[in-house]
Every structure is written in C-alpha cells, then in structure tokens.
Amino acid sequence: MFVPRVHLPEHMPRAQGRWIVLDQRQQVLVVDGEFPAADESPVAGEAQHLLGLDDGTPFWAVSVLDEAGLLEVPEGGEWVGLRDLFGQVSETDWVLAGRASQVLVWERDHQFCGRCATKTIHHPTDRARQCPNCKLMAFPRISPAVIMLVEREGPDGPEVLLAWGRQFRGRFYSALAGFVEPGESLEECVAREVMEETGIVVEDVRYFSSQPWPFPHSMMIGFNASYVSGEIVIQEEEIVEADWYGPENLPPIPRGGMSIAGWLIQDWLQRVQKSGG
Ligand SMILES: [Zn+2]
Incomplete structure (x- = not known):
C-alpha cells in the first residue's frame, strides 16, 4: 500500500528506492536501487522529492533538464512519454x-x-514552497475539472451525449468536460458546461468517480447527468461535433481504461446492456 510522505523515516538510508525521473517534456524513466551515476549531476536544482513509501519502498520524483547525455539509462530502461506509460508499467508506477x-x-x-x-x-515539513520575505505559501497546484456523461431516453432507446472536442488528439467522441470556476459547486459546473458546450439543460447530477489527471495538474471529477430539454447547439471554439448516440451506433470512443471518460462510457454501456436483457 502506498503511503504519501514528504520526508523519509529517520532510520532509512537516503538514495535508495525507486526513482521516477522526468525531463522537461514529460518523458519518464523509472530506475530502481541507487540513483544512477552520471558525469554531471543529473538533478536540476532542488527538484528531488520523496513521494512516499509503497510497501516500505521509497518512491522519489526527480527532474532533469534534458535526458540527452545527462543520465545513464540503466539496462532495460527507456524514456517513455507519460501518456504512453499507461499499460506498459504497473498500476502503481503509472x-x-x-x-x-x-x-x-x-x-x-x-x-x-x-x-x-x-x-x-522549501517548507521544512510540508510539501510547499514558501516565500522567506512575505511568508506566502505555494502548495502543489491541483485544478478541478468536471467530466460528465449526459443520458436520455431517445426515440429508439437509451442514448448518451458525446462530443468531438477541438483539443482531442485525433477524431474521437467523449464525455463533455470543463474546469471549475471560483465560487461554483461541482453540480453547478456540470450544468453550466453542458449548457455552454451543447445548449442542453440537465438535472439529477450524480457523482461517479474521480481521477488525478497529470496533464499538467487536473483533477477530473466524473458525473452522470440526465437530459431535461434543449436541442444541441455546439460551442464552436470547443467542440467540432456533438450528438446523441445509442449503444449500437457509437462513434470512435476512448478505449483501454486509461481515462475516466472511458470508465463513464463503459459503465453506461454495461447498464443499458444489462437492462436491455
Ligand atoms: Zn513573497
């Protein structure tokens, strides 16, 4: 089990454990044992953090300025983009x-x-940076975003609202999503984002699940919601295309279980297939 920690317990030797090395383009190299030797110090400034202990093994985060030439890649190791790491390593490492x-x-x-x-x-005890002059604390930034699957009973059975977002890498359709604004509840954010992006009114916003999304520092909070009224009018700056889809005519959707969008759609499919016999 993973237990987050900012500092090692006193009896533990430093420089042992599992090192998650990242370069400036979110390329990842995972190294076991001692931090690998290099001709020059591979560590950029102070950027070396204990993340915590997983079944007693320290996990470290280390940043390097550039992977090229600075760090010996151990045998069997390789630099992999953070997005591509999913499925290639254990759930814990991912x-x-x-x-x-x-x-x-x-x-x-x-x-x-x-x-x-x-x-x-560095703050001496917390995961924080502090200003020595005015004492302002800066904690790791987490940006909450909602992601929601809107459902309705269409003329031919259950349907969900899926959209092809302008920022997607390639043509696929997914649940709607958006960042939470200051002063807004998560339920209000769900209703606002669905209205802004598609012109649809929803109700009965229900919590589904959540997922840290490190691109670069989001927290995705998933919901189901029910259609009330409205015709689809897309927000063209955000959405290429949006429509209602039944389980038999789904467009290209996220697969493989990496993202909460995929979990939401999978959950809906299982529910409608079960109720349909
Ligand atoms: Zn200051």
Missing part, C-alpha cells in the same frame, strides 16, 4: 509517475513568490 510529474511541474513553476517575487524555499 499512478506515481503522474504524482511525480505534478509535484515536479509545481516545483518548477513556483520558484518565485507570486506576491513579491522573492525566490521561494
């Missing part, structure tokens, strides 16, 4: 690589105080 990336991106982006521009330093 989740902790995402955690490592989020911690390192936060560290890189909070080197100076946002209020008075003084160089920040």
Whole structure:
C-alpha cells in the first residue's frame, strides 16, 4: 500500500528506492536501487522529492533538464512519454509517475513568490514552497475539472451525449468536460458546461468517480447527468461535433481504461446492456 510522505523515516538510508525521473517534456524513466551515476549531476536544482513509501519502498520524483547525455539509462530502461506509460508499467508506477510529474511541474513553476517575487524555499515539513520575505505559501497546484456523461431516453432507446472536442488528439467522441470556476459547486459546473458546450439543460447530477489527471495538474471529477430539454447547439471554439448516440451506433470512443471518460462510457454501456436483457 502506498503511503504519501514528504520526508523519509529517520532510520532509512537516503538514495535508495525507486526513482521516477522526468525531463522537461514529460518523458519518464523509472530506475530502481541507487540513483544512477552520471558525469554531471543529473538533478536540476532542488527538484528531488520523496513521494512516499509503497510497501516500505521509497518512491522519489526527480527532474532533469534534458535526458540527452545527462543520465545513464540503466539496462532495460527507456524514456517513455507519460501518456504512453499507461499499460506498459504497473498500476502503481503509472499512478506515481503522474504524482511525480505534478509535484515536479509545481516545483518548477513556483520558484518565485507570486506576491513579491522573492525566490521561494522549501517548507521544512510540508510539501510547499514558501516565500522567506512575505511568508506566502505555494502548495502543489491541483485544478478541478468536471467530466460528465449526459443520458436520455431517445426515440429508439437509451442514448448518451458525446462530443468531438477541438483539443482531442485525433477524431474521437467523449464525455463533455470543463474546469471549475471560483465560487461554483461541482453540480453547478456540470450544468453550466453542458449548457455552454451543447445548449442542453440537465438535472439529477450524480457523482461517479474521480481521477488525478497529470496533464499538467487536473483533477477530473466524473458525473452522470440526465437530459431535461434543449436541442444541441455546439460551442464552436470547443467542440467540432456533438450528438446523441445509442449503444449500437457509437462513434470512435476512448478505449483501454486509461481515462475516466472511458470508465463513464463503459459503465453506461454495461447498464443499458444489462437492462436491455
Ligand atoms: Zn513573497
């Protein structure tokens, strides 16, 4: 079981464990044992963090400026993009690589105080950077976003609202999603985003599940919602195409279980197939 920690227990030797090394383009290299030797120090500045202990093994996050030439890749190891890591490594490594990336991106982006521009330093006990001048604390940034599958009973049976987003890598259709605004509840955000992106009114917003999404620091919070009224009018800056789809005429959708979007669609499919006999 993984237990997050900022510092090692006192009796544990440093420089042992599992090292999740990230370069500046979110390429990942996982190294076991001692941190591998290099001609020059591979560690960029202070960017070395204990993430925690997994069944007693320390997991570290380390950033390097550039993978080329700075770090000896151990035998059997290779640099893999964070997105491509899913399915290639254990669930633990995948989740902790995402955690490592989020911690390192936060560290890189909070080197100076946002209020008075003084160089920040590590807080002695918390995962935080602090301004020595005005004492402002900067914690790892997490940006909540909602993702929701809107369902309705169509003329020919159950349907879901899926959209091809402009930012998708390739043509596929998925649940709608959007970032939470200050002062907004998650349920309000679901209703607002569905209305903005497709012109559809929803109700009965129900929590589904959540997933840290380290690209670069989102927290995806998944919901089911029910259609009330409206015809689809897409927000063209965000959406290429959106429509209602039944289980028999699905467009290309996320597969493989990496993202909560895929889990939402899979869950719906199982429910409608069960109820349809
Ligand atoms: Zn300051």
